[in-house]
Amino acid sequence: MKFFADTADVAEIADLAATGLLDGVTTNPSLIAKSGRNFLEVVKEICGIVDGPVSAEVVATDHATMMKEAAVLRALAPNICVKLPLTIDGLKTCKALTAEGVKTNVTLCFSANQALLAAKAGATYISPFVGRLDDIGHDGMELIQDIRTIYDNYDFKTEILVASVRSPVHVLAAARIGADVATMPPSVIRQLAGHALTEKGLAAFLADWAKTGQSIL
Numbered sequence: 001m002k003f004f005a006d007t008a009d010v011a012e013i014a015d016l017a018a019t020g021l022l023d024g025v026t027t028n029p030s031l032i033a034k035s036g037r038n039f040l041e042v043v044k045e046i047c048g049i050v051d052g053p054v055s056a057e058v059v060a061t062d063h064a065t066m067m068k069e070a071a072v073l074r075a076l077a078p079n080i081c082v083k084l085p086l087t088i089d090g091l092k093t094c095k096a097l098t099a100e101g102v103k104t105n106v107t108l109c110f111s112a113n114q115a116l117l118a119a120k121a122g123a124t125y126i127s128p129f130v131g132r133l134d135d136i137g138h139d140g141m142e143l144i145q146d147i148r149t150i151y152d153n154y155d156f157k158t159e160i161l162v163a164s165v166r167s168p169v170h171v172l173a174a175a176r177i178g179a180d181v182a183t184m185p186p187s188v189i190r191q192l193a194g195h196a197l198t199e200k201g202l203a204a205f206l207a208d209w210a211k212t213g214q215s216i217l
Contacts, residue, residue: 001175004052004183006163008035008042012186014049024052026105026127026163026183028083029059040076047077055105055125057083058093066093074102081105081124086114091121098122105161112146119156125181130174131164140164141173148178168192 002023005016008031016022025046032039043056054077058069066089070082081103084090094104098121105125106118110133118126128147130140147160159180165171168191171182 001171001179002052002181003189004055004161004181005186005189006031006165006183007186008032008046009186010042010045010049013046016186016189017050021189022050022052023181024054024081024183025050026055026083026161028057028107040072043073043080044076047079051079053079053081053103053105053124055081055083055107057107058085061085061087061089063089063092063096066090067096070097070102083107083127086118091117094118094121094123098124107163110143112143112150115143115147115158115160116150119151119154119158123158125159125161127161127163127183129164130162130170131166133164134166140170141177144174144177144179 003021004024004026005013005022006026007013008027013025032042035042047054056073058066060066060069073080073082082097083105084094086106086108090106094106097104103124105127106123107127109115109126109128115126115128128143130144133140133143144160144162151158161181161183162174162179163183165182165184165188167188171192174182
């Protein structure tokens with residue numbers, strides 16, 4: 001499974017990229033707004049930090065303007081992945097960009113039927129929002145399972161990018177199902193490394209080492 005950071009915080013992205021665990025980045029208008037910086041500047045800076053795809057989202061709602069915004073985004077860096085809403089105009093734009101060899105991420109997916117449409121439009125990634133489905137009483141992971149089954153049935157190449165990830169539990173469940181990517185806040189990526197027994201064991205090792213009075217350096 002590939003790990004994407006869902007953030008526009010360049011310091012966090014740089015720190016995670018140094019671990020070798022980061023395969024890409026997803027952003028959205030809300031995340032960029034939190035940075036308080038110029039949208040295009042932030043996206044370009046992120047593209048220079050990571051080698052993998054960086055999803056940058058259009059804000060237009062009609063096909064013609066989406067295409068114009070996509071042209072601006074594509075010019076920022078070769079690893080830009082244009083993020084599009086799961087609407088008819090978004091799918092139309094997805095089809096057009098895919099035909100031009102541009103990577104696309106169709107976002108705000110909440111049903112398997114929507115995911116099927118995105119795959120037929122040639123999306124590089126489909127972003128189902130599991131956390132938001134959980135919030136309204138649905139099991140977000142059932143959607144991931146349905147999409148995985150449908151995509152495998154027809155050998156679609158669109159990758160399942162699990163979004164709205166709230167905890168390591170979501171990551172584990174998605175990995176078991178066979179999702180291709182999980183995008184998550186930096187805090188969740190760091191939580192994946194944590195375990196009480198790891199911390200306890202390390203503390204014991206360090207205590208025993210201290211008793212020896214030795215130093216490696």
